[in-house]
């Protein structure tokens with residue numbers, strides 16, 4: 580499931596992975612799709628079943644920790660929110676009904692082990708994270724996962740430490756969903772959206788239609804891809 584659709588419910592929000600629908604004043608339906616996000620980019624190919632696994636892991640831990648800290652899970656029945664049995668079957672193990680709460684805007688990432696520079700830093704300072712511009716940076720273990728259709732997904736302390744994915748630099752812009760409305764409108768068909776004249780993407784950044792930080796991320800990844808040896812092909 581790449582995009583969810585729930586007849587009769589208004590979609591409140593679409594995140595990188597989760598789609599959120601309104602049920603009533605007190606309740607929402609969160610659907611976890613199979614969309615795959617890395618480096619704040621939603622990649623074009625979903626991983627089948629990923630949303631089911633994420634939902635079951637979350638439910639497991641909410642169940643195990645509910646007596647320690649209250650959570651947003653609700654016992655509102657899915658059959659009341661989604662009366663149609665066929666639609667409900669698609670959502671049953673990849674959705675949760677939650678109470679509407681105010682979000683506390685804090686994100687934490689837990690890592691099982693430390694390697695490389697992260698481990699050295701920890702030994703020296705006792706701290707795991709260094710300050711980076713976009714918040715605390717806590718990815719300290721490099722993980723490389725082969726993808727079924729070729730290429731690798733790499734989760735590293737910083738992409739420059741590995742820096743190779745099986746993405747053609749010329750199609751990197753298609754991985755940035757917020758670029759999509761403007762793609763194909765640059766003066767040159769092979770525009771890299773850097774300093775080329777007549778670039779619609781840079782114009783959109785200047786107009787605020789694309790966030791500056793996203794364009795900078797794109798530029799950093801592009802430079803990396805263009806200079807990277809394709810060592811795993």
Ligand SMILES: [Zn+2]
Nearest residue numbers: 765770772778
């Ligand atoms: Zn351009």
